[in-house]
Amino acid sequence: MKLTLRHALALLSSMLLWSMAGHAQVRIDMDHDWRFRTDATDAGIAADWPRATPAETRLVDVPHTWNIGKDDDYEGVAWYFKSFTVPASMLASHVELHFGATFYRSRVWVNGTEVGGHEGGHTAYALDIGRQLRAGENRIAVRLDNRPGEATIPGYAMRQLASGSVWYxxxxxxxxxxxVWLTVSDHALIRRQRIASKLGGDAASVSSQVFVENVDGADGSYSVTASIVDPDGKTVAQAQQNVSAKAGQAATATLAVTLPHPQLWNVGDARLYQWVTELHAADGSVLDSRSDTFGLRDIAIRDRRLYVNGKPVRLSGVSRHEDSPWEGLxxxxxxxxxxxxxxxxxHTTLTRPVHYPQNDEVLDFADRHGILLVPEIPVWQFSEAQLKNPRLLALAKHMMREMIEQDGNHASIFAWSVCNESDASLPGGRAYVDAMAALIRDIDPGRYVTYADADISSKPWKEAPVMHDVDFIMANAYFGSWSGSGNDVEAWLDFVDRTYPDKMVIISEFGYPGVFSHDSVSADKARSDNLxxxxxxxxxxxxxAGAIFWTYQDYKSHRNLWPGQTEGYVDHGLVDENRxxxxxxxxxEARNQALSVTTQWRVDAGGLRGFQATVSGYPATHLPSYxxxxxxxxxxxxxxxxxxxxxxxxxxxxxxxPIRFEGAWQAAGKGAAVHLAVDVTRPDGVRAGGVVSDYHPLNIGSDPFLPNKDEQP
Structure with a gap:
């Protein structure tokens, strides 16, 4: 249950006149009415800002970034402050403060007491603040620092040191x-659940590890129940298990079911199940609940091909930065x-989608629309020395674990990427990739491991042993610009085929950057020809098995800009920064349709009376095809x-x-012209392809079906 702070506190005030026992966890929205200011000299702690809000703050709602407007390029420390009221009866409950993400390094105070912090800009975290709360007015202070370093992720791209610019x-x-939100719980809560499934015959085995946490001062015994809801909204299975946890400790319950005749999640055709878990006290009251969607699908790599539910697929898509002039990150x-x-x-059916963990809205969209994802942590252009740094490796492992634990139930995710364009080919880099792969295979053994590499396409081409350590190769290949002549791609592909004869390959980036042309218009012409x-x-x-175009939209940067610019939007997208x-x-769009539509006109002596259309999916040799x-x-x-x-x-x-069908109408007359539109949509309603045709009267002879020569995609 999600409530605004004002309504939630009113509800809590009435609820908490008696014990909270028997009430499920409450979520309280904390997005509104924050105060913000920068701290260029980093004087806030010494000036006691954790206890008292300074002057010259401005009112903001979150999500918020300071890097739009007057603080556009500000790098350093900034603060957020918020006041809120707590009823006395709430103090007996377990209260946590949650952040969906804060960029980059945070420290958090409640009523002047530091309660914790976090490093990393794209994953969620929670802090126990119950001991710091008091009846009446309370205050949160958050100090953030977005400065990069050689051991931050993202951080200085030290592979670029010779260029004089090491910014990402x-x-x-x-x-x-x-x-930002609060959760209010009593006795115990569900920290998370990890859903796993396996198809076999005409059934699916599905299980969930439910991570329960006792937040009481006394030992507890609980019942964990699960209901599984199919894509049609019908409850198709249930499960139950008892679990005990000592005071302040965690416990795990594992629930399993078998689902006969499963509806499969597929590319472009997402069938989603829902796993609803409830945590019950000994008296049967509900202490907490959690609902996650999941998909039943089998994704496999065999003979250098990608298979979804036993069928070979070849997929394509575009990458997208979380960036816009009006909201930024x-x-x-x-x-x-x-x-x-x-x-x-x-027609995006596969994407990376970019260099860092994604917003839940992104993952939910991909789940609902049958798009395969390879999420990544932002280890970008790191040198071997950085990859060998024990502190950076520990941070990378922590970020990867956070991302997997947060996002691991999403049906759209089929692999994880551990870095991008870094010194993975050198011994220290290979050790980094292997260590990260070992972590992922331990905590998420059902998914593949890879990384995105640019060295593979840089001359002179040479074998990299680390490529044999990952489950498939992701190659950034910019032939026509950074990687060399556009015509070099054929010889390079032959090299990859010879050198890695057992590896499937996904082109993780290709495209045409505007800086290789004189202006944006000529760049887009070159971009079109290149793609x-x-x-x-x-x-x-x-x-x-797939090709991912870089990028959907232009994004803001200090790099790869037109000569003379030091900041701006990189001309690289199919749309500009304003979409x-x-x-x-x-x-x-036309090149990446996975089907074709053709039409013929049906005419007789009375004139045009209808048409015949043929819709054909492309064979497995085509890219894309599914x-x-x-x-x-x-x-x-x-x-x-x-x-x-x-x-x-x-x-x-x-x-x-191929499927052929006809449409007919009363004769429009011998001299009439007709406009015909045929659109093909996927089960989720997204347009998959089609044609627009125009008929003009002509001498038809004796053939009742005339090929349409005016078709437009």
Whole structure:
């Protein structure tokens, strides 16, 4: 249950006139009415800001970043302050303060007492603040520092030292960049649950490890129950287990069920189940509950091919930074959904999606729309010395563990990436990759491990033993710019094939940066030509399982800018920073459709009477290609006066074979022109392809079906 602070405290005041026992955990929204100011001299602690809010603060809501507006390029320390009221009856409960993410290093005080902190800008954390609360007014102070170092993640890109610029290639958005909330619990809570599934025959085995924490001063015995809800909203299984935990300690309950005739999660066709867990006290009252969605699917790499539910797939997509001129990293759900809906319209079925852990809204969208993800921690352009640093390795492991524990139930995630464009080919870098891979295989053995590498495409091409240590290769390949001539891609692909004959490859980045052209218009023309050439080259090699275009939108940076600029938006996207589409957007969209639609006109002596359409999915040799089940074709015919002649829908149950259907109407007249639109949508309603056709009267002869020569994608 999620409430605003004002409504929650009113509710709590009435509820807490008696004991909280028997009430499930309450979540209280804390996003509003914070005070903010920068601290350029880092004097806040000495000036006692943890206890007293300084002058010259400004009112903000979170999520918030200070790097928009007057503090655009501010790097250093800044503070957030918030006051709130607590009823006396709440003091007997267990209260935690949660941050969805704060960038980068935080320290947190409640009523002048430091309660903890966190390092890392993209994962959630919680702090126990119950002992620091008092009846009446309370105060939170948060000190944040967004300065990078050689052992921060992200941090100085020391591989770039010779260039004179070691800044990472996106903006340093400091702030409380995701939601803040309180949770109020009694006796015990569910810290998290880890769902695992396995398909076998016509059934699925599903289990959940439920991590219970006793927050009482006395030992406790509890009952953990689970209800599993199928994609149609029907409860299809239940489970129960008793568990005990000593005072202040944790315990784990494992619940398992078998689901007959499972509905499978698939590429572009996401069927999601829900696992609802409740924690009960000995008297049966509900202490806490948690609900997670999961998908039943089998993802495997065999013979250098990617298989989803036993079918080979070849996928494509675009990467996207969490960045915009209006929100920066502190993105709202609306911005995320808008961008990702546009990426779905670009037929994105695979993406990295970028260099750091993602907002829950991103992962939920991918889950619902059947998009495969390879999330990554932001180890970008690190040198061997950095990768060998024990402190950095420990921090990387901590970040990876946080990301996996936070996001591991998402059906969209099929692999984890441990770094990007770093010195992994050197001995110290290989040791880093192997250590990270060992951690992931220990805590999440059902998923694959990889990293994104740029050395593989840099001349002179040479074998890197570390490539044999990961489950598949992710290659950043910018032929036509950083990697060399666009025509070099064919020879490079042959080299990769010879050198790593047992490895599947995903092109984790390709594209065309604007700085290689004179202006944005000519850059986008080159970008369009480049993406077509490169996609065609990748398609010829069956071991290329996917290709990810860099990027969806232009993003803010100090690097890769037009000459003379020291900050700005990198010209690299299919849309600009304001989401205005470039011509390359349409070219990319057309090239990445996984099906084709053709039409023929049906005419007789009375004139045009209808059409015949053929919808075909592309074969497994095509990039992209994947099974398409349950699609629908929607068509509409309009005459030259703008009047609708007819419309209809046609179910396309399985596009592994071409499907032909017809549409008809009363004759429009011998001299009439007709506009026909055919759109094919996926089960989730996203457009998968289609054509627009225009009929013009002509001498038809004796053939009742005329090929349509005016089709436009």
């Amino acid at each position: 290639d996106w903006w340093h958005y400091g702030g409380i960049v995701r939601d 502190a993105e709202s759900a609306g911005t995320i959904r808008r961008d990702w809906s546009d990426m779905a319209a670009l 077509l050439q490169q996609m065609d080259a990748f398609q010829k090699r069956s071991f290329i 205005q589409r470039r011509p390359s957007y349409g070219i990319y 099974p398409m089940l349950g699609y629908v074709a929607h068509w509409r015919a309009i005459d030259d006066r703008g009047q609708e002649l007819a419309h209809g829908d046609e179910a396309l149950r399985d596009l592994s074979q």
